Amino acid sequence: MAYKLFIPGPVEVSEKTYKAMTTPIMGHRSKDFTKLVDEIMPRLKQLFYTNDPVFLSTSSSWGVMEGAIRNVVKKGVLNCCNGAFSDKWYDVSKRCGKAAGELKFDWGKPVDPEALEKELSTNKYDAVTIIHNETSTGTMTDIRAVSEVLKKFPDVVSIVDTVSSFSAMPIKKDELGIDVMITGCQKALAIPPGLSFCSVSEKAMKRAETVEGRGYYFDFLEFKKFYDKSQTPSTPIISMLFALKSKLDDIFEEGVENRYARHAENNKIVRQWGYSHGFELFPEEKYGSITLNCFKNNLNIDLPALLDELKKRFAMVFNGGYGKIKGTTFRISNMGDETPETMRELLDNIDVILPNYINK
Numbered sequence: 001m002a003y004k005l006f007i008p009g010p011v012e013v014s015e016k017t018y019k020a021m022t023t024p025i026m027g028h029r030s031k032d033f034t035k036l037v038d039e040i041m042p043r044l045k046q047l048f049y050t051n052d053p054v055f056l057s058t059s060s061s062w063g064v065m066e067g068a069i070r071n072v073v074k075k076g077v078l079n080c081c082n083g084a085f086s087d088k089w090y091d092v093s094k095r096c097g098k099a100a101g102e103l104k105f106d107w108g109k110p111v112d113p114e115a116l117e118k119e120l121s122t123n124k125y126d127a128v129t130i131i132h133n134e135t136s137t138g139t140m141t142d143i144r145a146v147s148e149v150l151k152k153f154p155d156v157v158s159i160v161d162t163v164s165s166f167s168a169m170p171i172k173k174d175e176l177g178i179d180v181m182i183t184g185c186q187k188a189l190a191i192p193p194g195l196s197f198c199s200v201s202e203k204a205m206k207r208a209e210t211v212e213g214r215g216y217y218f219d220f221l222e223f224k225k226f227y228d229k230s231q232t233p234s235t236p237i238i239s240m241l242f243a244l245k246s247k248l249d250d251i252f253e254e255g256v257e258n259r260y261a262r263h264a265e266n267n268k269i270v271r272q273w274g275y276s277h278g279f280e281l282f283p284e285e286k287y288g289s290i291t292l293n294c295f296k297n298n299l300n301i302d303l304p305a306l307l308d309e310l311k312k313r314f315a316m317v318f319n320g321g322y323g324k325i326k327g328t329t330f331r332i333s334n335m336g337d338e339t340p341e342t343m344r345e346l347l348d349n350i351d352v353i354l355p356n357y358i359n360k
């Protein structure tokens, strides 16, 4: 049964995007392929606000998240942990055999720039990981404040995950001085999963040249060698590159500023809806994500039952909480192609059945 996704990834894919994916593929060493990459790359860089290369990786985001660790960490990596994805990144660093430190914040709290400065001052680290928008808790870190701190540590390579915020708001990589910026395609870009992106600064490339054990598949030097030829090291997910090209057409046709404003408006509609029912936001309001709302289930609704009926009756789904806050929170995504109208349609449907599931 087909149903509409309001979960925070993967998100609903448009008919136009699906159609683009059916374009016949070509050889990845052909002129047609390099032409496709050349059509994509300038606009992709524009969305990253960067002049650095953007590597196209056929993997989910975790591929390049792990790859970044393997490429730039020599002395040690500080993982800022404030939710399920960032906690996992610390685990991944250790699995890569790196010296890893954990800077812990309660779930729902952003990365605190002062605590970050204090920890980096120990001089134990030459890399740091930060998740801009912690999707598990709907919490957004003030990346500008964090980047001011990072500028005081020129030997530290910054790795920033923008997986669930990229293209929904401006994240100006070069201006912020982010060395490695990572995103995926199945969140705000609303493309089916399988393709991820990684933009790498000169400083991070220089570091990678000196790091042993980078492996092959996610080696920045391999990526760069082929990037220079508008190619990828191995056969990429060509169908998703057609989808991306189509999505970039959509984005620039709408206008990036309009796109950001639409995400903000969608988000506000859902937040107001939640408040009007008495739901509290899980993070502090100021740090609430722009691409999803994570509410506390403070009205004690029977989430599995409500989600089941929403799916059966209205063919729509949102998310009933992630990791250790499953059941005690729920998350509604407003990413991708959603509009105020489609968000209201979801909320109206929830309103029809919500009274049946309040256990107070």
Ligand SMILES: *Cc1c(COP(=O)(O)O)cnc(C)c1O
Binding pocket: 009, 060, 061, 062, 063, 085, 131, 133, 134, 135, 136, 161, 162, 163, 164, 184, 187, 193
């Ligand atoms: C979804 C998500 C990931 C993981 O992405 P995959 O594509 O599943 O590997 C990582 N970080 C954040 C913030 C996410 O939202």
